[in-house]
Amino acid sequence: MTEPNPPDTMLDRLRERLTPEEFPTDDRGRIRMVVDSLVLHLHPSKVPVTTIKWSYTWGLGGLSAVLMTILALTGIILLNNYTPSVPQAYLDILEIRSNVWFGELIRNLHHWSANLLIIVAVLHLIRVFLTGAYRPPRELNWLLGVAMLVLILGANFTGYLLPWDQLAFWAITVGTSIITYVPLVGESIGRLVLGGPEVGANTLLNFYSLHIALIPLGIFGLMSYHFWRVRKDGGLTLPKPVDPAPDPLTWQKPERVTTIPHLVRRELIYTLGWFAALLLFAMVVPAPLEGIANPDISPNPAKAPWYFMGLQELLLHFHPLVGAIIMPGLAITGLFLLPFFDVTSASVGIYFRSRRGRSLSLLALGLATLLTPAWVLLDEFVLDWVGWLPGWDSLISNGLIPLALIALGLFLLDGWAVKTFGADTEERVLFLAVFLFTAFVILTMIGIFFRGPGMALYLPWNMPAAVH
Amino acid sequence: MSENLSPEQKVSRRDFLKVAWGFFGGLALLETGGMVLAYLQPRLAEGEFGSLITIGLVDDFPPNSVTHLTNGRFYLVRLADGGFLALYHRCTHLGCTVPYDQTQGKFICPCHSSEFDQQGAVQNPPAPRPLDLFPITIENGEIKVDTGSPIQRAAFDPSQVVYP
Numbered sequence: 001m002t003e004p005n006p007p008d009t010m011l012d013r014l015r016e017r018l019t020p021e022e023f024p025t026d027d028r029g030r031i032r033m034v035v036d037s038l039v040l041h042l043h044p045s046k047v048p049v050t051t052i053k054w055s056y057t058w059g060l061g062g063l064s065a066v067l068m069t070i071l072a073l074t075g076i077i078l079l080n081n082y083t084p085s086v087p088q089a090y091l092d093i094l095e096i097r098s099n100v101w102f103g104e105l106i107r108n109l110h111h112w113s114a115n116l117l118i119i120v121a122v123l124h125l126i127r128v129f130l131t132g133a134y135r136p137p138r139e140l141n142w143l144l145g146v147a148m149l150v151l152i153l154g155a156n157f158t159g160y161l162l163p164w165d166q167l168a169f170w171a172i173t174v175g176t177s178i179i180t181y182v183p184l185v186g187e188s189i190g191r192l193v194l195g196g197p198e199v200g201a202n203t204l205l206n207f208y209s210l211h212i213a214l215i216p217l218g219i220f221g222l223m224s225y226h227f228w229r230v231r232k233d234g235g236l237t238l239p240k241p242v243d244p245a246p247d248p249l250t251w252q253k254p255e256r257v258t259t260i261p262h263l264v265r266r267e268l269i270y271t272l273g274w275f276a277a278l279l280l281f282a283m284v285v286p287a288p289l290e291g292i293a294n295p296d297i298s299p300n301p302a303k304a305p306w307y308f309m310g311l312q313e314l315l316l317h318f319h320p321l322v323g324a325i326i327m328p329g330l331a332i333t334g335l336f337l338l339p340f341f342d343v344t345s346a347s348v349g350i351y352f353r354s355r356r357g358r359s360l361s362l363l364a365l366g367l368a369t370l371l372t373p374a375w376v377l378l379d380e381f382v383l384d385w386v387g388w389l390p391g392w393d394s395l396i397s398n399g400l401i402p403l404a405l406i407a408l409g410l411f412l413l414d415g416w417a418v419k420t421f422g423a424d425t426e427e428r429v430l431f432l433a434v435f436l437f438t439a440f441v442i443l444t445m446i447g448i449f450f451r452g453p454g455m456a457l458y459l460p461w462n463m464p465a466a467v468h
Numbered sequence: 469m470s471e472n473l474s475p476e477q478k479v480s481r482r483d484f485l486k487v488a489w490g491f492f493g494g495l496a497l498l499e500t501g502g503m504v505l506a507y508l509q510p511r512l513a514e515g516e517f518g519s520l521i522t523i524g525l526v527d528d529f530p531p532n533s534v535t536h537l538t539n540g541r542f543y544l545v546r547l548a549d550g551g552f553l554a555l556y557h558r559c560t561h562l563g564c565t566v567p568y569d570q571t572q573g574k575f576i577c578p579c580h581s582s583e584f585d586q587q588g589a590v591q592n593p594p595a596p597r598p599l600d601l602f603p604i605t606i607e608n609g610e611i612k613v614d615t616g617s618p619i620q621r622a623a624f625d626p627s628q629v630v631y632p
């Protein structure tokens with residue numbers, strides 16, 4: 001008499017799943033196996049050979065995801081040695097630096113990855129912009145990207161306070177004071193964010209909660225959606241040669257290669273390469289930390305985090321409502337609306353749209369590089385709206401009037417591009433966008449390298465030391 | 469369904485339920501939002517910055533003096549004529565702490581170089597308004613300052629000065 005087969009226990013079934021009796025030997029079976037694997041949850045099984053060239057995407061989106069992963073892992077492990085209270089937070093960072101095994105390395109990794117992420121995410125946005133990849137049907141994914149960029153800046157800004165040193169305290173004081181200039185609701189929103197009238201223990205707790213829970217949750221949620229949309233939208237845009245611009249109807253689709261190994265191999269190399277570089281950098285360059293926060297003494301200069309130096313520069317020239325709220329508000333709105341008024345599909349996949357687009361971009365780059373510092377110097381030493389228009393509200397004299405002048409200047413530039421170069425809609429958008437973005441980068445550089453004590457202008461090699 | 473409706477029944481059951489769900493759902497969302505907002509309101513601790521602080525006797529502060537009371541985050545200014553002002557030490561531009569420059573007799577902000585005179589009035593922008601004031605009460609020669617409610621002002625006015 002044969003025993004009936006004993007029923008499978010859960011353990012048996014688990015073992016079966018983990019170690020299949022035999023691995024498939026035929027191509028079909030192998031491919032199935034591959035399709036089942038984790039990699040292909042994310043990627044299609046075949047990708048166009050042209051889109052995986054470095055020189056198209058530069059791997060910037062993938063690198064952003066890698067950095068987010070490093071940030072999550074190093075961030076979680078930092079939590080084990082960090083208390084979000086005053087003054088313990090600062091003492092904990094000191095401990096992490098000097099008394100925790102590999103503490104300094106982990107903190108440096110977290111710090112530098114966070115800063116690199118901002119650069120990489122912005123470069124990713126630029127790549128998508130320059131190749132026209134935001135156009136239909138990819139509008140939604142562009143919007144998701146802009147939202148993620150805002151969240152990344154939020155993560156960085158909230159993280160900036162956590163070490164509770166002088167740098168943190170005053171950057172956040174100045175940064176959050178901007179909110180109070182929002183008409184009507186500014187004061188109460190400011191109080192809510194700070195958890196009181198000034199940056200203090202409640203602010204630290206608020207920022208901590210945002211930094212470790214709400215914002216990362218948001219970013220990882222949007223990231224998943226972003227990746228899924230890439231596939232829903234039919235994969236990446238296909239790179240196209242600029243000369244002669246191919247006809248979208250007759251143009252030959254490129255050959256497709258299997259994701260494994262062609263794409264995955266590149267991703268692995270890229271990830272490992274960047275991780276090695278970051279690790280080396282974090283071993284050599286320590287994240288900054290100054291004395292413990294002291295509400296009675298502002299350091300001189302009290303600078304914003306570097307990625308907000310462009311904004312800080314605007315603040316030095318305009319009434320805060322214009323410089324810190326209206327102008328950035330317009331920029332974000334413009335980014336959000338971009339895929340709805342610039343919709344030509346013919347040039348998608350061509351860097352800078354066309355030959356003329358390339359020349360115009362170069363022109364915009366050069367113009368902005370010359371005009372921005374000129375305007376900063378002019379405003380610093382010659383223009384004095386408040387003095388020239390005594391009795392006027394500085395919101396008008398030092399805000400709306402110069403804003404109108406700048407708008408007029410952009411209008412003239414645009415007209416020039418049309419008249420002299422015969423630019424079409426997409427080339428005009430490109431021209432103005434390159435101009436504005438370059439101007440913002442220049443402002444950021446001026447803020448980082450040329451502003452010293454009292455926020456006066458200095459040459460970088462003559463910069464007096466900061467007073468803390 | 470609609471053919472069963474009598475002419476007076478303008479709203480079908482389905483439409484009614486839709487509206488009702490929408491209404492109460494929206495209400496619940498608003499309530500939840502309100503709860504979260506209320507929950508997040510800042511709390512203040514007694515006796516700290518933000519409450520009524522007793523700082524001493526009138527005679528402790530000679531005329532024409534500026535004293536930094538860091539616990540209360542303000543300067544007690546005694547003007548030459550004996551009157552008092554309590555100036556919040558926070559710059560009205562973007563919130564830096566403004567130090568008093570004894571030699572120049574004015575407040576100069578280290579952050580974007582706004583300047584304020586002894587009464588707190590703006591001498592040099594970008595600060596958009598004078599330093600905020602805290603209300604002062606003087607009873608039996610004892611000075612009390614309410615740090616809970618800074619007063620914003622458009623300009624200095626002699627009525628802001630408190631005399632013993």
Ligand code: HEM
Pocket residue numbers: 068071072073074075076078079082093107110111114115117118152153155156157159160161162163211212216287288
């Ligand atoms: C799950 C995600 C994250 C966790 C759990 C986390 C956790 C932490 C903790 C505990 C600190 C304090 C320790 C320190 O100051 O080094 C910190 C600091 C910081 N975090 Fe994060 N973080 C996360 C993601 C991010 C992201 C996405 C960014 C920015 C893109 C970011 C930017 C920063 C910055 C700039 C600091 C200040 C570092 C310093 O100068 O010391 N973090 N984070």
Ligand code: FES
Pocket residue numbers: 559560561562563564577578579580581582594595
């Ligand atoms: S914060 Fe004082 S001048 Fe800007």
